[in-house]
Amino acid sequence: MSTESWLDEHSTELTGGLASLRAQAATVERWGHRLADKVRGGSRLLAAGNGGSAAEAQHLTGEIVGRFLGERRPFSAIPLCADSAAVTAIVNDYGVEEMFARQVEGHGRPGDVLVLLSTSGASLNVLRAAERGRHLGLDVWGLTGPAPNPLAERCHEVVAVDAPSTAAVQAVHLVAIHALCAAMDARLRVQSSYRPALEEVTA
Template sequence: MGTRAYVREHVGELHGVLAALQRQADRLDRWGRELVEVVDGGGRLLVAGNGGSAAEAQHLTAELVGRFLGERRPLSAISLHAETSTVTAIANDYGVEEVFARQVEGHGRPGDVLLLLSASGRSANLLRAAERARECGLRVWAMTTSAPNPLVDLADDAVVMPGPSTSAVQEGHLMAVHTLCVAVEAHLPAARGARSTDLTAVQARRREASA
């Protein structure tokens, strides 16, 4: 397939992805509200994926710990696949199917949220993590494909994107990640935003004092 033919075909796939994102906007808004409630209650978000989905999962945690659109306080979000020494140690000692599940058991607490990203919904290490999370009392969310798959069956809730290509699903997930960030910031209490603004002012004064 030539480049132009690929682009035409892929743009057609993305029409379905955009429609799916619109249909699931309310779900993502609810996720944002629920995630704020979890973090405000002392909980955290754990996120994991493989390959390109790992990159998108880490994109999400970067936006939440940092910021997306506006100034606000940092939120507790951890990318399990980014713990390279831990991942390789667990894979070496327990096998690759345990690389996320063991971290979920170690870091997760009842009421926390585990978000798993998978373009196939069939990755064994993510399925094991979902099972372990449910055993430990965590809420399990998934971003995956719209085809029936075991990850959807294990998750408490899922945002699903149509294929047929892996790249279309992953690009849909990236848009969903950005939408979730918007939802989180929209549902943060005003007082939290005020504190973030105050912190920014303090940091500015410190920079001026050290100049």
């Protein structure tokens, strides 16, 4: 397949995937508002996925600790796929299925939010994390490919992107992450007058 043909096919897949996301806009907005309320109250966000989904989990947590649209104070968000020492130790000692679940048990507290990303919705380490998170009293949200799938069944809520390829699902997941962050910022009523703590100390 030529690059032009691939781009044409990918564009068609994205159109369908974005349409399915648009149909779930109310869920994404609800997530953003709930996440804003939770982190403002001291809860934290945990996020995990494999491969490209791991990168998107880090993208999400980076937006929460950093910022998305405007200045605001930072909030606690931990990407469970980013700590190479913890990940390799857990996999070595407990197996790949515990890679995220053990971190959920270590970092998570009742009322925290756990966002799990999986294009297939069938990754065993993500499924185990969802089960552990629910058992420990976390709110478990899933970003998946087409439903039904095992991860969707294990989450409290899910946004399932109806697209046929991993590339298209991941691309739409990134849009969903940005939409969630925009909804969170709107809930927090971002103030341009916010000044970082370091600036306040050194001013």
